[in-house]
Amino acid sequence: MAESAELILDGKSYSFPVTEGTEHEKAIDIAKLRDQTGYITIDSGYKNTGATKSAITFLDGEEGILRYRGYPIEQLAEQSSFLEVAYLLIYGTLPTQAELDNFSHQITKHTLVHEDVRKIFDGFPSAAHPMAILSSLICSLTAFYPESVSPDLSKEEIDLNVIRLMAKISTIAAWTYKNNMGHPLNYPRNDLDYCSNFLYMMFSFPTEKYEIDSRIVSALNKLLILHADHEQNCSTSTVRLVGSANASLYGSVSAGINALWGPLHGGANQEVLEMLQAIQKDGGDTSKFIAKAKDKNDPFRLMGFGHRVYKNFDPRAKIIKKAADDVLSALGINDPLLKIAQELEQAALTDEYFIERKLYPNVDFYSGIIYRAIGIPTEMFTVMFALGRLPGWIAQWKEMRENKEPIGRPRQVYTGELERDYVGIEQRS
Numbered sequence: 001m002a003e004s005a006e007l008i009l010d011g012k013s014y015s016f017p018v019t020e021g022t023e024h025e026k027a028i029d030i031a032k033l034r035d036q037t038g039y040i041t042i043d044s045g046y047k048n049t050g051a052t053k054s055a056i057t058f059l060d061g062e063e064g065i066l067r068y069r070g071y072p073i074e075q076l077a078e079q080s081s082f083l084e085v086a087y088l089l090i091y092g093t094l095p096t097q098a099e100l101d102n103f104s105h106q107i108t109k110h111t112l113v114h115e116d117v118r119k120i121f122d123g124f125p126s127a128a129h130p131m132a133i134l135s136s137l138i139c140s141l142t143a144f145y146p147e148s149v150s151p152d153l154s155k156e157e158i159d160l161n162v163i164r165l166m167a168k169i170s171t172i173a174a175w176t177y178k179n180n181m182g183h184p185l186n187y188p189r190n191d192l193d194y195c196s197n198f199l200y201m202m203f204s205f206p207t208e209k210y211e212i213d214s215r216i217v218s219a220l221n222k223l224l225i226l227h228a229d230h231e232q233n234c235s236t237s238t239v240r241l242v243g244s245a246n247a248s249l250y251g252s253v254s255a256g257i258n259a260l261w262g263p264l265h266g267g268a269n270q271e272v273l274e275m276l277q278a279i280q281k282d283g284g285d286t287s288k289f290i291a292k293a294k295d296k297n298d299p300f301r302l303m304g305f306g307h308r309v310y311k312n313f314d315p316r317a318k319i320i321k322k323a324a325d326d327v328l329s330a331l332g333i334n335d336p337l338l339k340i341a342q343e344l345e346q347a348a349l350t351d352e353y354f355i356e357r358k359l360y361p362n363v364d365f366y367s368g369i370i371y372r373a374i375g376i377p378t379e380m381f382t383v384m385f386a387l388g389r390l391p392g393w394i395a396q397w398k399e400m401r402e403n404k405e406p407i408g409r410p411r412q413v414y415t416g417e418l419e420r421d422y423v424g425i426e427q428r429s
């Protein structure tokens, strides 16, 4: 007999079906709850709410498991490339060589942006945060491709939007940095692979020859893979919610970029580096900051520790820690901030206070260190996260659209005033 959940309300009994995922996660299907009972559920922060059924990413927070389309993150980070993982997330299968070549070729062909996009840069203050520019310019693509707002796009038209977005985001992302620095903007180079081209646009100057370091390319591939999807996190849920109104792919992803910018989400990697810099400026005594973190009355918070869904460890952090060690030793980098980071990491892994509260270093903690080692400026860290997360957002938007999901429309429990009559201004005290 199919499993169901019984609910007793005001002495009346109701039955709701239980639905089970392929990894045996169970959920009570309350789609008919309000119709049948007049009640709704309240779940602030949606910690117990499955907003959708999805076949893209499996995450087990208790066991520290993360898989994209069934493939373990460890294998993908070690053996795959960012574009291959992007294809996997978006289309559901690992590509054949011909499919991957075609996907890469299409993306390479579309990396140029309309010259009018370039002009928009002039309208931003030069000190603007790169995430503000990134979200605005990604949204502006809807203006350059107005047909993208149609709710009836064919498969081919959706694919073209996907390719354009994957291609143009790296150009726009690199230009946000160049604009910020007051450097000339570099046009993409079609002879380079995705990661090399991004590094070239970020770091080269028209006046000098730029040598691409294969160790940095490989570290970047790994970082982007590790950030590529993370099921229904805040920015992804935003992309799906905005997309559920039939908004364009560009508009939906732009909304996701804004969600990611928040310091409680993707902005955390920038906050980690700023925290390490503040500790260094204060003299570098990590034990003082560990004590502050433990003091309930001290507002200081250790950034980059613990995670809302991982209860033991973040599997991405394990891979990225090793990558950070490899990159730093390969590049011969001796960074004093790294020493501070290592001391904090050691404290968190050995101190009872942190162990009990499951405050272990997460992906944001180590990613900031690698980004710094490969020369990415702190303000660009969250842009790098967005670059990595893009295939996940696209895959989730596409899945939502293909499954014809209804518009997202949560309800509320109203706690305001009861009905009252309008009072003229002269009668108000």
Ligand code: MLT
Pocket: 229, 230, 233, 234, 265, 308, 309
């Ligand atoms: C992410 O990768 O999106 C972050 O770890 C946040 C989350 O999953 O809630």
